[in-house]
Amino acid sequence: MATEDDPAVLRIGELARRVAVSQDVLRAWERRYGLLKPARSAAGFRLYTGADEQRVRRMQAHLAGGLAAAEAARAALDEDDRAAAAAAASAGEPALGEPTEDVAVELVGATTGGELRRLAQRLRRALDELDEPAAQQVLDRLLADFTVETALREVIVPYLRELGDRWAAGTTSVATEHFASNLLRTRLASLALGWGQGRGPIAVLACPPGERHDLPLLASGVLLHRNGWRIVYLGADTPVAELAQTVADKHPDTVVLAAVTPDRFNDCVGDLIPLARTAPLRLAGAGATADVAAAIGVTVLAADPVTEARRLTPGR
Numbered sequence: 001m002a003t004e005d006d007p008a009v010l011r012i013g014e015l016a017r018r019v020a021v022s023q024d025v026l027r028a029w030e031r032r033y034g035l036l037k038p039a040r041s042a043a044g045f046r047l048y049t050g051a052d053e054q055r056v057r058r059m060q061a062h063l064a065g066g067l068a069a070a071e072a073a074r075a076a077l078d079e080d081d082r083a084a085a086a087a088a089a090s091a092g093e094p095a096l097g098e099p100t101e102d103v104a105v106e107l108v109g110a111t112t113g114g115e116l117r118r119l120a121q122r123l124r125r126a127l128d129e130l131d132e133p134a135a136q137q138v139l140d141r142l143l144a145d146f147t148v149e150t151a152l153r154e155v156i157v158p159y160l161r162e163l164g165d166r167w168a169a170g171t172t173s174v175a176t177e178h179f180a181s182n183l184l185r186t187r188l189a190s191l192a193l194g195w196g197q198g199r200g201p202i203a204v205l206a207c208p209p210g211e212r213h214d215l216p217l218l219a220s221g222v223l224l225h226r227n228g229w230r231i232v233y234l235g236a237d238t239p240v241a242e243l244a245q246t247v248a249d250k251h252p253d254t255v256v257l258a259a260v261t262p263d264r265f266n267d268c269v270g271d272l273i274p275l276a277r278t279a280p281l282r283l284a285g286a287g288a289t290a291d292v293a294a295a296i297g298v299t300v301l302a303a304d305p306v307t308e309a310r311r312l313t314p315g316r
C-alpha cells in the first residue's frame, strides 16, 4: 500500500507531468474505467505508485494503437492481472482452482494471484452449498476487481471443468451441477445485455442441433462484444436451416458454431458443407476436431474464448 512518506510515491500532479495526461483525465480514467485505485494520504490526496504509472503508459499505448478508451483501459488492467498471476505462479503458488486450505489462502491473499485463488475457492464453496447470495457476492467481487477476461479464464472456466470432472467421477450431484451452471449462465447473460448494439462487425453464434452446452459460446459472445463486435445469439440446439436463414438476413462477418463432441457436427455435416461455401463459418469447442473441420471445409477456433475473441477482432 502506498504511503505519503515513501519517496517512490507520486501525487497526481507529478503523475500527470510524467505521463503527459491532465489530472482531469487521470481522475476520469479512475472513475470510469477503474484504471487507477490510488491510496489516499491523511489529508485525502491521491497517492500513486510506479505500477500505476506503468498502467497509464500501457493504456496510452493501447489508445495509440487505435483502441477505444474503455477497451484500452481493460487491456491495460488485464495485462496487470496476468503479470500478477504469472508472478504468483513463479513464486510457487498452487494452480488456480486447486482446492486449498483457508489458512494457506489467507497467507497469499495479499497478491493478485492469491486474491483470484481465494475467490475461486469461495465460489466453489458457495456453489457446492447451493448458496445463491454468497455465489453472487463472490462474482460481484471478482468482476469488480478483475476484468471479465481474467474472471473467465482464471476462475469460471477452471471451475466448470473441475465441476465436470467431479460430476463424471460421481463426487458431485446433478443438482449441484445444474445449480452452478444455471447461476453462472444467468450471470454471463447479464453481461450480454445490449451486445447487439454498436457499429462493429457482426458475429452469429450458435450450437449445432442437439448441443446444449452453450456456456462457452455465451462467454465468447460477451468477450467479442467487449472487443467491439455486435452479437446475434442463437445459442443451444440450433437447426442448420435456421442458422442459414439468419446468415442470409444478417450478412455476418463471422459465424461460430460450437459443440463439445464431434458427433454434433458430424450429424449435420451434409447441411454444413453448403453453408460453409456461402458463410464465414468457423467451428469451436472440444468437438471441433481437425477432421470434422476438414470434412466441412472450415477453420477451427482452437484456443480459449479470450484468445479467440482477440484473434477474431480486426486490428488486434
Ligand code: B12
Residues within 6 Å of the ligand: 157, 160, 161, 162, 163, 164, 165, 167, 168, 177, 178, 181, 185, 210, 211, 212, 213, 214, 215, 216, 217, 220, 256, 258, 259, 260, 261, 284, 285, 286, 287, 301, 302, 303, 304, 305, 308, 309
Ligand atoms: C455445465 C455442463 C452441462 C450443462 C450445460 C449448460 C449450458 N447451458 O451450457 C448441461 C446440464 C446442460 C449439460 C448436459 C450434458 N452434459 Co455436460 N457439462 C457441463 C460442464 C460441467 C461445463 C461445460 C462448460 O461450460 N465448460 C466450460 C468450457 C469453456 O470449457 P471446455 O468445454 O473445456 O472448452 C474449452 C475449449 O474447447 C474452448 N471452447 C469451448 N467452447 C468454445 C466456443 C468458442 C466460440 C470458443 C472460441 C472456444 C470454445 O474453450 C475452453 C477453454 O479452453 C462440462 C465439464 C467440462 N469439462 O467442460 C460437462 C461436460 C461437457 N458434459 C458432459 C456430458 C456427458 C453431458 C451430457 C451428455 C450428460 C447427460 N448424460 O445428460 C449432457 C449432454 C447435453 C447435450 N445434449 O448437449 C461431458 C462431455 C463428455 C464428452 N466429451 O462427451 C462433460 C465434459 C462432463 C464430463 N467430464 O464428463 N452439461
